Amino acid sequence: MTLIECVPNFSEGRRPEVVDEIVAAIAAVDGVSVLDRQSDAVHNRSVITFAGQDAAVAEGAFRGVEAAVRLIDLTRHEGAHPRMGAADVVPFVPLKGEDIAVCVDVAHAVGARVARELGVPVFFYEDAARREDRRNLAAVREGQFEGLREAIGKDPARAPDEGAPAVHPTAGATAVGARAPLIAYNINLATRDLGLAQDIARAIRERDGGLPKVKALGLALEDCVQVSMNLTDYRVTSMQTVFDAVQVRAVQAGVEIRESEVVGLLPQDALVGLARSVLKATNFSAGQVLEARILDTLL
Amino acid sequence: MTLIECVPNFSEGRRPEVVDEIVAAIAAVDGVSVLDRQSDAVHNRSVITFAGQDAAVAEGAFRGVEAAVRLIDLTRHEGAHPRMGAADVVPFVPLKGEDIAVCVDVAHAVGARVARELGVPVFFYEDAARREDRRNLAAVREGQFEGLREAIGKDPARAPDEGAPAVHPTAGATAVGARAPLIAYNINLATRDLGLAQDIARAIRERDGGLPKVKALGLALEDCVQVSMNLTDYRVTSMQTVFDAVQVRAVQAGVEIRESEVVGLLPQDALVGLARSVLKATNFSAGQVLEARILDTLL
Numbered sequence: 001m002t003l004i005e006c007v008p009n010f011s012e013g014r015r016p017e018v019v020d021e022i023v024a025a026i027a028a029v030d031g032v033s034v035l036d037r038q039s040d041a042v043h044n045r046s047v048i049t050f051a052g053q054d055a056a057v058a059e060g061a062f063r064g065v066e067a068a069v070r071l072i073d074l075t076r077h078e079g080a081h082p083r084m085g086a087a088d089v090v091p092f093v094p095l096k097g098e099d100i101a102v103c104v105d106v107a108h109a110v111g112a113r114v115a116r117e118l119g120v121p122v123f124f125y126e127d128a129a130r131r132e133d134r135r136n137l138a139a140v141r142e143g144q145f146e147g148l149r150e151a152i153g154k155d156p157a158r159a160p161d162e163g164a165p166a167v168h169p170t171a172g173a174t175a176v177g178a179r180a181p182l183i184a185y186n187i188n189l190a191t192r193d194l195g196l197a198q199d200i201a202r203a204i205r206e207r208d209g210g211l212p213k214v215k216a217l218g219l220a221l222e223d224c225v226q227v228s229m230n231l232t233d234y235r236v237t238s239m240q241t242v243f244d245a246v247q248v249r250a251v252q253a254g255v256e257i258r259e260s261e262v263v264g265l266l267p268q269d270a271l272v273g274l275a276r277s278v279l280k281a282t283n284f285s286a287g288q289v290l291e292a293r294i295l296d297t298l299l
Numbered sequence: 300m301t302l303i304e305c306v307p308n309f310s311e312g313r314r315p316e317v318v319d320e321i322v323a324a325i326a327a328v329d330g331v332s333v334l335d336r337q338s339d340a341v342h343n344r345s346v347i348t349f350a351g352q353d354a355a356v357a358e359g360a361f362r363g364v365e366a367a368v369r370l371i372d373l374t375r376h377e378g379a380h381p382r383m384g385a386a387d388v389v390p391f392v393p394l395k396g397e398d399i400a401v402c403v404d405v406a407h408a409v410g411a412r413v414a415r416e417l418g419v420p421v422f423f424y425e426d427a428a429r430r431e432d433r434r435n436l437a438a439v440r441e442g443q444f445e446g447l448r449e450a451i452g453k454d455p456a457r458a459p460d461e462g463a464p465a466v467h468p469t470a471g472a473t474a475v476g477a478r479a480p481l482i483a484y485n486i487n488l489a490t491r492d493l494g495l496a497q498d499i500a501r502a503i504r505e506r507d508g509g510l511p512k513v514k515a516l517g518l519a520l521e522d523c524v525q526v527s528m529n530l531t532d533y534r535v536t537s538m539q540t541v542f543d544a545v546q547v548r549a550v551q552a553g554v555e556i557r558e559s560e561v562v563g564l565l566p567q568d569a570l571v572g573l574a575r576s577v578l579k580a581t582n583f584s585a586g587q588v589l590e591a592r593i594l595d596t597l598l
Contacts, residue, residue: 051592297334
């Protein structure tokens with residue numbers, strides 16, 4: 001059994017009673033821990049984070065999608081965030097990098113079940129993609145619910161990976177994926193020079209030829225500037241690597257790093273990796289962390 | 300509720316069926332996770348590691364002591380390791396440094412109950428000591444079972460903290476304590492110069508005026524030398540601090556650190572501290588680690 005996480009996004013952010021019912025459907029599965037929920041009224045969208053052993057998380061995800069399909073009518077949905085389904089995206093995330101294959105398997109199994117039992121067509125994205133052009137979620141969701149409703153039966157390039165080539169009349173389609181855990185990581189520079197933060201962000205981000213799996217922006221805070229980042233695969237580029245990369249460039253400009261911050265949650269594995277590299281502790285493993293051992297005995 | 304650990308040492312390392320029964324008594328408590336057990340026939344002693352919320356761990360410790368008192372006869376016990384009781388030492392250990400006060404309270408409550416319900420006199424040691432001269436376990440256990448049996452009723456300095464001043468006829472006395480988690484941490488140097496490892500060990504250990512809460516020895520391994528350490532309070536001196544201290548001295552001698560290793564388990568808090576210091580992530584907390592969140596929802 002493998003501990004994994006699921007972070008589904010549902011197209012409802014205004015009716016708390018609907019989100020409550022989806023959360024309850026997920027939480028009712030034995031062995032599932034619901035860790036977080038966030039609703040955004042402008043986006044009219046909610047993000048739920050839950051975790052557990054792979055089989056429990058797969059069941060929880062299916063139950064959540066089932067509730068959303070029953071409760072959300074996309075023909076009456078409007079919001080600022082692009083969406084194509086009541087259960088819009090369902091990504092499975094490993095807590096240890098090497099477990100991504102388990103998440104791909106879970107994504108495929110849950111996706112097939114959603115199509116078969118709920119009549120919702122499913123597209124696989126990111127690491128679960130079966131076609132290279134579907135890795136990118138934006139490409140899968142092109143045209144949103146309304147556009148996909150037209151295209152899905154006509155354009156073979158838009159045919160789903162599971163289910164019939166027709167959207168569910170009220171629940172649309174669902175993207176089911178597998179991806180590495182994302183770490184939201186910011187570094188504050190002891191200066192008000194926004195240009196420096198922007199220059200450093202540009203220098204280190206993948207889009208501009210910098211570090212792989214790093215997205216970065218320069219932002220002005222109240223009394224300093226920030227390099228705000230998403231590390232989309234910390235096993236490829238770690239917090240320490242971006243810290244060092246930012247520090248070198250800041251020091252060249254005569255500026256110090258004031259502090260860094262992790263926003264939200266990160267997998268323990270990222271800390272184990274830090275210990276390995278900082279302490280040259282080559283053989284150190286997550287299984288040596290007391291809390292991880294306790295968790296193993298409880299799951 | 301607070302997650303803590305207990306690492307009791309029992310005076311039986313040769314009859315596995317006895318150790319099994321003690322482990323079973325502990326594990327029968329709801330909410331207790333038994334993480335490890337080690338028996339040593341030469342020492343004729345077993346160490347059991349278990350964890351859980353404070354109340355469950357307190358109950359587990361009492362049940363373990365009760366089984367040991369019932370099953371082990373110290374008048375017939377011999378082994379290489381000093382001992383004064385069937386349940387010889389019962390230390391409670393916080394998984395987060397700030398929870399040591401909880402462990403002191405648990406130690407005092409369990410100690411009082413052992414004396415009252417089992418008729419075994421109890422001495423409190425380390426952070427649970429009520430007298431400064433009992434912090435050190437070796438002082439408490441002076442003369443072992445046989446010596447204490449004579450002294451306990453005669454010498455007021457040897458009177459127990461809980462219970463009557465007489466050992467239990469077969470189960471002796473028990474030392475109940477609270478202490479920070481110990482990290483067994485070794486650093487291997489890319490040389491066969493044993494003198495260098497011994498010099499560095501001497502320079503960094505507390506005993507010789509080095510870093511507080513650090514014990515260190517220089518050892519020869521097959522193809523390199525090792526500075527072998529116990530960090531008795533990583534909040535006072537961290538793995539990173541000793542790594543840096545060893546590295547500076549090794550580099551002065553023209554030698555590199557080959558690797559370091561953590562032996563056995565460490566609390567996640569030690570990794571959180573590492574992230575805080577290496578990444579200047581001042582506000583980073585254990586609650587941001589996904590696995591810790593899951594553990595919280597399960598306990």
